[in-house]
Amino acid sequence: MVAGALDPTLQTFENDYWWVTLIKLVAVFVILLLLTLFTINYERKVVARMAVRPGPNQVGPKGWFQSLTDGLKLPFKEEIIPKTADKVIYFIAPVISCTTAFTAFSVIPFGGVVSFGHYHTALQLTDVPVSVLVLLACSSLSVYGVVLAGWASGSTYPLLGGLRSSAQMISYEVAMGLSIVAVFMTAGTMSTSQIVEAQAQGNPFHFAGVTWHAPAWYAVLLLPSFVIYCISAVGETNRAPFDLPEAESELVGGFHTEYSSFKFAMFFLAEYINMITVSAFATTLFLGGWRAPWPITAIWHGANTGWFGLIWFFAKVLILLFGFIWLRATLPRMRYDQFMRFGWKVLIPVNLVWILFLSYVKLANNEFSDRTKWLSVGGIVVVVLLIAMLWPAARKPRQLSVEEQVASRPPGSFPVPPIDLQVPPSPRARRAVAERAPATVGVDSEKEV
Template identity: 50%
Template sequence: MAGVLAADPGLADFGRDPLWITIVKAVLLFLFLGLGVVFGVWFERKLIARMQHRRGPSRAGRFGILQSVADAIKMGLKEDLFPNTVDKGLYLLAPVIMVVPAFLAFSITPFAGMVSLFGVRTPLQLVDLPVAVLFMLAMGAVSVYGVVLAGWSSRSPYALLGGLRSAAQVVSYEIAMGLSFVSVFLLAGTLSTAEIVAAQEQTWFAVLLLPSFVIYVVCMFGEAGRIPFDLPEGEGELVGGFQTEYSSSLKFALIMMGEYLHTFTASATAVTLFLGGWRAPFGLPDEGWWGLLWFFAKFALVFCFVVWVRASLPRVRYDQLMALGWKVLIPASLATIMIVAAVRNLVVNDGDRVLGIGIGAAVVIGVLAVWLRFDTVGQRREEAARARVAAEFDELSRSAGGFPVPPLDLPHYHGGPASREAAARRRTP
């Protein structure tokens, strides 16, 4: 890619490592994710406790650092129970399907540029592909099968509802998330994660593509199933959702690990595609192993933001979740793509000005049309008006000695005096 520093890896730098270097990088990535889940659970509990003026884990080890280790040992040694009605094969396979794609999705994440690892010059990234971002999206979609199968194989109504919710949620938010990436592809001119990071040498895409970044952040919570979008497991209404029939055993530990790994993957994707990856801000050094420091600093900040949202926001209703995905995020993503395409045609490629202006006008008209079509404010006003009409009929029926049942022409009732008198005469015994 033009303008890329010699230290920046490209697609040509992958596939040339000795086999033992590839194995070493895979083992290091596995250790990072495994230990990261243990540390992440402890860190989230301590950070939320700090926000709520509590102490959090404080008994096992100094500052409670060994609490997650103790929990992992306990879940690994507990008796493994199977409800009588479950499909045992799928019941055991579901947690594995949730974990394995999360590990694979992290394999395309660039942690730094070219480094010297045991005397071998190699990119600090396990693998890169011409369609690396699409591979990450595919792994996120495959992991949903684990949630759906966990709910279906449990043969429990609460678990089944949790699995169905997860399927619908991921379909809507995967579309919006994929559309938010299109603007990145248009500016970077590639789907390779290493080359996308290299394209942010001057300015991060979070600045150039702020609407797409905001859309991705919202979709990130829906994709990872984190509060306020953790509807598949909403404890207050589904008793744990898809994981209701999984006791606190090794299967439950795998499910928790899968959820945390998806949160890590979403955070790493935000850093890679929008926050410059391992690149340092303000021209600070980022060559070699310095890039690893900057990547982890950004990764930790994004994860802290995820925890902060969990500690601050309540769970939304399911209809609000789906309306946000289909009526707001997807139309906004499409409008952003059109605007970015028009700007790239005008500025980057020195395109036809008339064509760019036409595309911009079409985008504005399209956004207004979508807004008028899915005007949730107007829908809420209409629902409130119908609720007031129903309340008036109930009160009128009780005062007339009848039952609080509205007439069949309720949608055409406007609440006038003549109509109220007629309704009272109909209900008077």
């Protein structure tokens, strides 16, 4: 067993005994279950606080056992399976969603190397040179659970929810993957533990006669990537205001409409574990992972030793989860075409431009002198700002009236309502307007005379 270094390496996990790995596997499973129960109640209480109402307050101390009782109740409810459902795929779909959600946490570092009895081991189940790709792969496979659930239910609304979800999750997964490219380029590795270590090296600066070492958090150094990742994570997890696959107002419940009992509980569990996973992923890639924030490390030099890493890690994860809850409580659901246009025409192009700019900065840092480097980077920024300011605004096409939209339909077509949901006036209303128009003109003319 490898002893004692603060930062784990890939060799740390190669030398773990099988029983140590088994204990860590069970611990990760239990932590995720407990954190899911906490997050469900956490969301209910925060939303209730924002809406000025009590929230859960009956089961357990101050209602904190409410989500536990709900979890125990769901498996014992009656299970109803549609006759038209594909029984095998109907059963496999929630299993896929839960399995991928749990698997993604296998490469997330919870802390550094700690003493485990007479041994030393890292607070991470395992790590590989391409750990970030493992997380992206698990995220990609989770799409299958949602799509298959919608198809196998044999119903219209679940099928529409599954199709929506496939387009949504694939689209925003592209933006999420591009936002992570900047982290690869800066850290020079895809190992999650090494990315955390790269952010711990810090940037020295002088203040009040003292040299301080502030952590180089990529949320600050790569701010556009962090913002795009956060937006993409909300779309990837189907959370409000991007919860279009589960839109109750139009799809009843989306892809899991026909699910009940334990299978519905598995989808419910997978959704919250995915929230926790993307929050833990953001903590690892952009917020220094399990290491304490800079002011604490400057005052307390032992903040990153031992088991204290768990405190900083879960504190950051809870802050990001609060962001999910805040969005749900404040923003309305977007329209589907607006949502897809935002992903493909805004997030992805901005991400590509940012990656090209970052590549040039790294090239200039290695090849050019300091003066030439800063002049060239500043020139690029000025040119981009000028183009953004002087770019002519896109000419909006003339909005057709309701009558023109109705008249433009081909003969014999089905009467589809306009996109803006304005219903054409009824024939009676048209006649009433036509009858009032001459009289109104006559009255106005008499008054003018």
